[in-house]
Amino acid sequence: METKEKPLTSVMEDYLEAIYDLDKEQKAVRVRDIARKMDVRMPSVTSMLRSLKERELVYYEKYEYVELTERGEDIGREMRRRHGIIREFLTEILKIDYKTADEDACRIEHTLSPQTVNSLTDFMNFIQKCPLGEERMKYFEEYQKRIRKEAEEDM
């Protein structure tokens, strides 16, 4: 009989992704870094780390550096992958600016079904191999520019 694990919240996933990223960027990950990256105060991080530790997603002792467990790293890596795919779709296909695309990706990466993420992955791979075509994309971009002009007036 398995222990019934509560599902992760999307905030937890965010923290795992942040820690995963920081771990790639630097040698050691501290509370401070996580707080900065997540744009929260340090006590929020401390308390989240306690939850993540309980779920065996991070190694963490008071005043020590933070590390992901294998499970934690798997989740962090998966979130990063999703994030990348979504952002790529938004910038490459929908022509959204990088910053906006990145923020959008960050918000929706948790909530898309695995099916959709997979399908989006396939789509992006497919497009890579079999591009939409120069004239077509140019046409779309012009079409968009026209539409956007109008939209600006509504704001």
Place this chain on the structure above:
Amino acid sequence: METKEKPLTSVMEDYLEAIYDLDKEQKAVRVRDIARKMDVRMPSVTSMLRSLKERELVYYEKYEYVELTERGEDIGREMRRRHGIIREFLTEILKIDYKTADEDACRIEHTLSPQTVNSLTDFMNFIQKCPLGEERMKYFEEYQKRIRKEAEEDM
């Protein structure tokens, strides 16, 4: 000097969309209906209706039917629009099944930037006018089927 309004939460947006839908489906909208549609208990609805009333998004008196104010209706309509566009994209382009697409749409409709929603709208309009082409889509669908077979084994 304007009163600084707190932004709506995505849950509030969900309620407004639900009420908007119900209003189109039937003559009168009751707490019961909203609870069923949102899959929550009635007290949750009552308390949300108080918040929405405070923000002047619904007309609501104890034991009475619920109606959207003009502002509330605008928001409900906009959420419905977004929802439809996203679902359409997911079913038409990514070939996600209706139910999953609808659930995904419901979750991300709140968090996408206006830019992305606009761009997606443009994209869908564009595809309408200038379809991806029969052979291309067929190719993609087959490509997907292959990939999905593999994915199932991972689950």
Place this chain on the structure above:
DNA sequence: AGTCTTTGTTAGTTTAGTCTAACATTATTA
């Protein structure tokens, strides 16, 4: 070693949204 700064923790509060249990109102129908 002693002080100051940076980093981290604890304790306690807040907010949004949910829930249950108990009560109240409205509607139905015998």
Place this chain on the structure above:
DNA sequence: TAATAATGTTAGACTAAACTAACAAAGACT
């Protein structure tokens, strides 16, 4: 019209995640 069923509300508890204020530990600098 009185009893019952359906609907709605109130009160109060819970949870996740954030915050501030105050304290504690570690590190750096003289």
